[in-house]
Amino acid sequence: KNQVEQSPQSLIILEGKNCTLQCNYTVSPFSNLRWYKQDTGRGPVSLTIMTFSENTKSNGRYTATLDADTKQSSLHITASQLSDSASYICVVSAGSNDYKLSFGAGTTVTVRA
Amino acid sequence: SAVISQKPSRDICQRGTSLTIQCQVDSQVTMMFWYRQQPGQSLTLIATANQGSEATYESGFVIDKFPISRPNLTFSTLTVSNMSPEDSSIYLCSARGQVNTEAFFGQGTRLTVV
Numbered sequence: 618k619n620q621v622e623q624s625p626q627s628l629i630i631l632e633g634k635n636c637t638l639q640c641n642y643t644v645s646p647f648s649n650l651r652w653y654k655q656d657t658g659r660g661p662v663s664l665t666i667m668t669f670s671e672n673t674k675s676n677g678r679y680t681a682t683l684d685a686d687t688k689q690s691s692l693h694i695t696a697s698q699l700s701d702s703a704s705y706i707c708v709v710s711a712g713s714n715d716y717k718l719s720f721g722a723g724t725t726v727t728v729r730a
Numbered sequence: 731s732a733v734i735s736q737k738p739s740r741d742i743c744q745r746g747t748s749l750t751i752q753c754q755v756d757s758q759v760t761m762m763f764w765y766r767q768q769p770g771q772s773l774t775l776i777a778t779a780n781q782g783s784e785a786t787y788e789s790g791f792v793i794d795k796f797p798i799s800r801p802n803l804t805f806s807t808l809t810v811s812n813m814s815p816e817d818s819s820i821y822l823c824s825a826r827g828q829v830n831t832e833a834f835f836g837q838g839t840r841l842t843v844v
Contacts, residue, residue: 660822708833718775
């Protein structure tokens with residue numbers, strides 16, 4: 618069983634609307650949580666990284682939240698644009714050395730005009 | 731930040747042949763990794779590329795099939811050996827600095843084995 622579960626698997630939103638993606642994890646001991654955006658045919662690009670003590674972090678129109686107690690994270694996209702169409706991947710790392718990353722399967726977001 | 735150049739970006743190969751993928755980072759990094767990504771699925775770690783020594787492979791991946799080199803802190807190669815159609819996938823190089831820092835990815839190599 619994957620230690621990082623994302624939902625929904627995919628979603629379609631209209632340009633200008635907001636959406637929220639969910640990530641639940643069981644990775645332990647927790648080190649940090651990252652959100653990545655992966656455009657089709659490209660490598661993942663980092664949006665945010667949060668450690669245990671951080672519960673929210675923003676990067677432009679992207680805002681990530683983290684609840685380390687319930688092991689949940691969300692990524693909120695505000696005022697979506699066509700260029701937001703991509704796969705969004707939640708990545709959790711464990712342990713003191715942080716090198717081993719556990720990847721979610723991603724949420725595919727399609728923004729339509 | 732780090733910029734990772736990965737090549738080739740895509741290739742179509744005959745079964746039984748081998749392909750070497752190169753990964754170049756524009757700055758010295760502590761760790762480099764190789765991943766595989768099947769369509770619509772999450773990334774799977776193949777191995778950690780260790781500078782000057784043998785790579786550390788994850789369960790299900792072996793050196794004979796995926797030999798890896800890392801001669802210095804900014805360059806690594808992954809070879810997919812004796813390819814079969816099951817090896818068709820996207821292969822991604824990744825690099826990181828210290829703990830709790832960003833992990834950067836190359837643009838990936840889309841491999842099709844026919």
